[in-house]
Amino acid sequence: MSKQALPVVDLEAVACCAPIAVRPMDDDQAAVVAPMFKALGDPVRLRLMSMIASVPEICVCDLTPAFDLSGPTISHHLKVLRDAGLVDSERRGTWVWYRVRPEAFRQLGALLDVPSAAQATG
Template identity: 60%
Template sequence: MSKKELPVLQPAQSAPGLPGVLCCTPLAREPLGEADATDLAKVFKALADPVRLRLFSLIASFEGGQACVCDLTGEFDVSQPTISHHLKVLRDAGLVGSERRGTWVYYWVLPEMLGRLSGLLAPVEVGAEARAGALA
């Protein structure tokens, strides 16, 4: 079941509330509102760090689609508290989910947000018309 309009982002968990923009509005289709831009910027900011990008990619491409923190810390040159901090940023942005399972804590990517971002960045048909229709 795929719901497109619902901002389902486990509001009870950690997602600070990502409104409708992140649903399906193409960035290049119509001007972004202030509030929407602020929310979107938070998500991009979460991805705007090399360590977080690698963390995110590592989790996403892990066997089973999830990884425990112990699998991640060894891959980076930063300290464990830093890794934990970055994971929290990703979680707060609604990009990953997490769950404690016994001793270890597992993280997985939330594909919804990924798909929304992908759709947001999808370029609209800007063929020859755009270039040709120059004004004065």
């Protein structure tokens, strides 16, 4: 793990842009961000994400028992979250630990911000 050879998702490209309630997204940005939302678009992955996000880090051995799914399936879903750039994993001895990537998580939230005057100023 931690073989983040190529980050798959270019976080730089996301940092630049305003909440979607302020300015329409261009094609390139949508192509970068959509996979992140897609990764959260499955109930299992959403729960995995929330379990990972609500603690500093968590072991796969604590994630798997929370679902009625096989180990490989959980591993698949974790890979989707990793490829989307939302989480990072690291092997320490016998176990593999997952934690959120705060930049990605925060930027996704920023995209959904409501600047409280966006509708009025349109």
